[in-house]
Amino acid sequence: MHIVVCAKQVPNTTQVRINPETNTLVREGVESIMNPFDENALEMALQLKERHPGTQVTVLTMGPPQAVDILKEAVGRGADEVMLLCDKAFAGSDTWATSYALSMAIGKLPKPDLVLFGKQAIDGDTAQVGPGVADWLGMPCITCACKIEIAGNRALVERAFEDGYEKLEVALPCALTVLKEANVPRMASLRGKMAAKKLQVAPTTAEMVGADPAKLGLSASPTRVMKIFSPPPKTGGVLWQGEEPAVMAQRLVDLLRERKLI
Numbered sequence: 001m002h003i004v005v006c007a008k009q010v011p012n013t014t015q016v017r018i019n020p021e022t023n024t025l026v027r028e029g030v031e032s033i034m035n036p037f038d039e040n041a042l043e044m045a046l047q048l049k050e051r052h053p054g055t056q057v058t059v060l061t062m063g064p065p066q067a068v069d070i071l072k073e074a075v076g077r078g079a080d081e082v083m084l085l086c087d088k089a090f091a092g093s094d095t096w097a098t099s100y101a102l103s104m105a106i107g108k109l110p111k112p113d114l115v116l117f118g119k120q121a122i123d124g125d126t127a128q129v130g131p132g133v134a135d136w137l138g139m140p141c142i143t144c145a146c147k148i149e150i151a152g153n154r155a156l157v158e159r160a161f162e163d164g165y166e167k168l169e170v171a172l173p174c175a176l177t178v179l180k181e182a183n184v185p186r187m188a189s190l191r192g193k194m195a196a197k198k199l200q201v202a203p204t205t206a207e208m209v210g211a212d213p214a215k216l217g218l219s220a221s222p223t224r225v226m227k228i229f230s231p232p233p234k235t236g237g238v239l240w241q242g243e244e245p246a247v248m249a250q251r252l253v254d255l256l257r258e259r260k261l262i
């Protein structure tokens, strides 16, 4: 079986700031990490590899040259192959153009049985790229997956929602977007770290995957970011204490009536 995991390098969002003049994310000096949901997608692939000997796991990222760091992390954890899709032609791509570029890259790899994504990227947050790539590849896509069993050429997939679970059976090849609840991602092993240290990754360009330049980058992107801003900080609530519960309850009811909320 061949599993492709798409992983994105993202800024560690606890540190992200927004430049109020340019309305863009301030990425300088911010630590970059593998998108946390993609760690779960990778872990799902590695667990399948353990259960199905002979399975190959390829990790694909599209990003700047420093995105190689997440590929090294993936090799440290047990990925077999990696691909760094890196070219100025991709700059400014929205989710549509990103999905196209990733699908073209996947088309150059050995035919995958499964293509795994995180549920969403913690910076862009659209959750569109997984279904977008699946559409370009003509594959079924199951979102919000938390469990998978493979039997022959079929997969039994469990999806999780706030109010329950859903089990679906799907023919391979298929794409899945993976939830945090799926597993606990492993750390890189010592052996893996040694392999990652030696890893040399040559960038794969748009031309190398046969991507049409008219479908890449900002000019080909149908989405336009109108504004990006931080939500105003929440003001503190009112705390009543030290009085009889009945008195405080009456005060709350009076306040809600005054504000016409009840």
Ligand SMILES: Cc1cc2nc3c(=O)[nH]c(=O)nc-3n(C[C@H](O)[C@H](O)[C@H](O)COP(=O)(O)OP(=O)(O)OC[C@H]3O[C@@H](n4cnc5c(N)ncnc54)[C@H](O)[C@@H]3O)c2cc1C
Binding pocket: 006, 007, 008, 009, 035, 037, 038, 041, 060, 061, 062, 063, 091, 092, 093, 094, 095, 096, 098, 102, 116, 117, 118, 119, 120, 121, 122, 123, 124, 125, 126, 127, 128, 129, 130, 218, 221, 223, 224, 225
């Ligand atoms: C007009 C426009 C211009 C933009 N310009 C830029 C820009 O210049 N620089 C920039 O960094 N971003 C830019 N973006 C953001 C960029 O489009 C998104 O970050 C990207 O398309 C992925 O969308 P997302 O982050 O919402 O991913 P989601 O759809 O939330 O991601 C879901 C999953 O898809 C996979 N995935 C997503 N992106 C990648 C990737 N690059 N490689 C591998 N797997 C991936 C991962 O598995 C991820 O968990 C721009 C967006 C727009 C709309």
